[in-house]
Amino acid sequence: MWCQRLAQLLRGRHGSTGHRWPRLPRDPGRILATPVRCHPTAPASPHCAWQLHRDYLELRYRSTVMRLDFVWLRDHCRSASCYNAKTNQRSLDTASVDLAIRPQAVRVDETTLFLTWPDGHVTRYGLEWLARNSYEGQKQQVMHPRILWNAEIYQQAQVPSIDCRSFLETDEGLKEFLQNFLLYGIAFVENVIPTKEDTEILAERISIIRETIYGRMWYFTSDFSRGDTAYTKLALDRHTDTTYFQEPCGIQVFHCLKHEGTGGRTLLVDGFHAAEQVLRQAPEHFELLAKVPLKHEYVENVGSCHNHMIGVGPVLNIYPWNNELYLIRYNNYDRAVINTVPHDVVRRWYHAHRALTAELRRPDNELWVKLKPGKVLFVDNWRVLHGREAFTGYRQLCGCYLTRDDMLNTARLLGLQA
Numbered sequence: 001m002w003c004q005r006l007a008q009l010l011r012g013r014h015g016s017t018g019h020r021w022p023r024l025p026r027d028p029g030r031i032l033a034t035p036v037r038c039h040p041t042a043p044a045s046p047h048c049a050w051q052l053h054r055d056y057l058e059l060r061y062r063s064t065v066m067r068l069d070f071v072w073l074r075d076h077c078r079s080a081s082c083y084n085a086k087t088n089q090r091s092l093d094t095a096s097v098d099l100a101i102r103p104q105a106v107r108v109d110e111t112t113l114f115l116t117w118p119d120g121h122v123t124r125y126g127l128e129w130l131a132r133n134s135y136e137g138q139k140q141q142v143m144h145p146r147i148l149w150n151a152e153i154y155q156q157a158q159v160p161s162i163d164c165r166s167f168l169e170t171d172e173g174l175k176e177f178l179q180n181f182l183l184y185g186i187a188f189v190e191n192v193i194p195t196k197e198d199t200e201i202l203a204e205r206i207s208i209i210r211e212t213i214y215g216r217m218w219y220f221t222s223d224f225s226r227g228d229t230a231y232t233k234l235a236l237d238r239h240t241d242t243t244y245f246q247e248p249c250g251i252q253v254f255h256c257l258k259h260e261g262t263g264g265r266t267l268l269v270d271g272f273h274a275a276e277q278v279l280r281q282a283p284e285h286f287e288l289l290a291k292v293p294l295k296h297e298y299v300e301n302v303g304s305c306h307n308h309m310i311g312v313g314p315v316l317n318i319y320p321w322n323n324e325l326y327l328i329r330y331n332n333y334d335r336a337v338i339n340t341v342p343h344d345v346v347r348r349w350y351h352a353h354r355a356l357t358a359e360l361r362r363p364d365n366e367l368w369v370k371l372k373p374g375k376v377l378f379v380d381n382w383r384v385l386h387g388r389e390a391f392t393g394y395r396q397l398c399g400c401y402l403t404r405d406d407m408l409n410t411a412r413l414l415g416l417q418a
Helices: 002-011 070-075 127-133 151-157 164-169 171-184 196-203 271-281 283-291 343-360 404-413
Strands: 048-052 056-061 064-069 105-108 112-116 122-126 186-190 218-220 236-239 251-260 266-270 294-302 305-313 316-318 325-328 367-369 376-380 384-388 394-402
Touching: 048 105, 056 070, 056 127, 064 070, 064 127, 070 122, 112 127, 122 127, 151 367, 164 171, 164 186, 164 196, 171 186, 171 404, 196 251, 196 394, 236 266, 266 271, 271 283, 271 325, 271 343, 283 316, 283 343, 376 384, 394 404
Parallel strands: none
Antiparallel strands: 048 056, 056 064, 105 112, 112 122, 186 376, 218 394, 236 384, 251 376, 251 394, 266 367, 266 384, 294 305, 316 325
């Protein structure tokens, strides 16, 4: 997977000449507090052994080797005096933990790690819990399972639209919709009454509407009532929205209420699939796009609308512990002056941006759909780019932005990994 390949890249960074930078030792400051030997935990537990170091415990369980800092082990104690199991909140005051703390005794049986601290307090950890929640365990997992796609992959998957009634009235319909959305970054609901009010009811089923400078529910035609190209009949190249927000909107909802004319198809491109191709072909470009911060800006002075928004962040955003891509911020319309990096980085960034743009513009990555009254499109604005072809005639669209956190919350409550 691309996150694993990026991890390999970052472990040995390439310079511009292609030579690998010298690697530092994995643990240059390691000082052994005991002789270098592993302690098998029990004759009946051949998959587990441990070793004490100066400031951490090294624990091998099954195929995972964990290095667990002593302060971390004390801070995450799940005993009744340290953790409130009813509220799932920490009770222990982390600032009260001695930063030089060491366990006085360590014991491991087939399922549990026991640590006795200098004050006599005993901490117990399930080995499975540690394997899931340690850094070494987390770096092997993905936060959000996804299916990356181009037009052919998505069309062959035959992802079904969800009926409006099933979506609104059953957990099964809602769960199926959310599963499709989480995997592909887009999902459709059909047989919706083509009004702004019914679209709003639909949107609130999965999340909270995020009110922005465009209002709560937006409703527009090509009247240029706002200082944005979207309010015209012109074609729009692929992009993500609100890159000029410090936290771009997570989800966008589109519902075409009426179109009396031609053209106007919606373009959808999986930005994560394009980024995957860049990583395969030129990992140094991927790394640069994930590190260089850019400003995006929206300046509006039309009628009574006066706004000046600025958002800062790299084009590609990754989780640092497992190098998983979670957000693409790509909008050539709203990218501001590049003044956040020195001149010797700028040209390399342009090459990296060109490589990503080439992938995003590959025809086989373009999924074109015609929005019609009654069929509502939900787009993951952190992943899928959208655009449109030029159109003629009268066209009415409504929609809104949704908070990402609340959608993920809804998905988790339904038992989905999100």
